[in-house]
Amino acid sequence: MPNYVCVTCGTQFAESAEPPPRCPVCEDERQYVGWDGQQWTTLDELRAGHRADIREEEPGLVGIGCEPSFAIGQRALLVRAPSGNVLWDCIPLLDDEIGARVESLGGIAAIAISHPHYYSTMVDWSRAFGAPVFLHTADREWVMRPDDAIDFWEGETRELAPGLTLVRCGGHFAGGTVLHWADRRLLLSGDIVQVVQDRRWVSFMYSYPNLIPLPASEIQRIVAALEPFEFDRIYGAWWDRVVAEDGKGAAKRSAARYVAFLADRH
Numbered sequence: 001m002p003n004y005v006c007v008t009c010g011t012q013f014a015e016s017a018e019p020p021p022r023c024p025v026c027e028d029e030r031q032y033v034g035w036d037g038q039q040w041t042t043l044d045e046l047r048a049g050h051r052a053d054i055r056e057e058e059p060g061l062v063g064i065g066c067e068p069s070f071a072i073g074q075r076a077l078l079v080r081a082p083s084g085n086v087l088w089d090c091i092p093l094l095d096d097e098i099g100a101r102v103e104s105l106g107g108i109a110a111i112a113i114s115h116p117h118y119y120s121t122m123v124d125w126s127r128a129f130g131a132p133v134f135l136h137t138a139d140r141e142w143v144m145r146p147d148d149a150i151d152f153w154e155g156e157t158r159e160l161a162p163g164l165t166l167v168r169c170g171g172h173f174a175g176g177t178v179l180h181w182a183d184r185r186l187l188l189s190g191d192i193v194q195v196v197q198d199r200r201w202v203s204f205m206y207s208y209p210n211l212i213p214l215p216a217s218e219i220q221r222i223v224a225a226l227e228p229f230e231f232d233r234i235y236g237a238w239w240d241r242v243v244a245e246d247g248k249g250a251a252k253r254s255a256a257r258y259v260a261f262l263a264d265r266h
């Protein structure tokens, strides 16, 4: 039986003879049902119409996306740490080209995902590379294809390897997570800390497609969660969404600006 994939959000569901009746991820107010109604595809169909887009972002950091863009359009990042490769975030497409390229780079030791919008086909990725998937337990209800390979972690931080730390920020999702790479002074932020068009800044939203902001308490919580960590560059969820320098300063300034607007004192 197929594992259907939602066309609008890219989430893959547990196997079923018929397409699922609805997509809870899209019906949530942080997403939306496609304008032509709920539609489904499968990984095989995706492979037929899309190809891999793999680019080195900087030494040791490889972006993995697809062409043409599908669903939310994020690209994943392969972190080539000395302790083993970590796949940060995930994309729906997984084909022979991606498999061969990732294997040539040393495979995947662990997969970690910022929030449910990028869970996509994580179980297929996990099985292809024999890697566990680390998700924050606060977002457990959004897992549409449960699997024994998923490790639901609890608390505020989880060290995947020395200097490679998952930090739970919350905000966009209760379990919203970023990945800090200490040796490289990098923050991989998904859209928990969203790199915006003016790439000296970031922002934080409850819903991006529906433009629903976060309360000040959540913004302050995110800044506090990041405070113990030093980082220069921030890699957001899409190609070229990168804060090139002073990332921590950018996050703090952006949070202060946001809270000032909320308090009507900008």
Ligand SMILES: [Zn+2]
Pocket: 006, 007, 008, 009, 010, 011, 023, 024, 025, 026, 027
């Ligand atoms: Zn969906």
Ligand SMILES: [Zn+2]
Pocket: 115, 117, 172, 191
């Ligand atoms: Zn999202």
